[in-house]
Amino acid sequence: MKLNYVKQVDGIDKGDILLFTLSTCGWCQKTKNLLKQLGVKYSYVDMDMLDEDAENLAFEELRKFTNRTAYPTVVINKENCIIGYDPDKLKDLFS
Numbered sequence: 001m002k003l004n005y006v007k008q009v010d011g012i013d014k015g016d017i018l019l020f021t022l023s024t025c026g027w028c029q030k031t032k033n034l035l036k037q038l039g040v041k042y043s044y045v046d047m048d049m050l051d052e053d054a055e056n057l058a059f060e061e062l063r064k065f066t067n068r069t070a071y072p073t074v075v076i077n078k079e080n081c082i083i084g085y086d087p088d089k090l091k092d093l094f095s
Contacts, residue, residue, distance in 0.1 A: 005054045011041035014094050019044035020062050020073040027085035028072040034087055038094045047071070 021028035023046040
């Protein structure tokens, strides 16, 4: 997804990693912090910070990967997703 509301965090390229988050969600912050600690490059969208049009586009993108609307959702290489904060899976994938 290459839209202006997607923010990027620099790090080691471990694939295309996209997080769908809420800015006020503690589990979302934990996921971002863990990826940062692991040194992983990733992109994220804070869904609650979008205007209505951008939010609709982001939901369309999210629905390509899951029918659930849960945060955080981590999409990996546009194929797999991890729903919720799962440090063990993230560490297994990116350590």
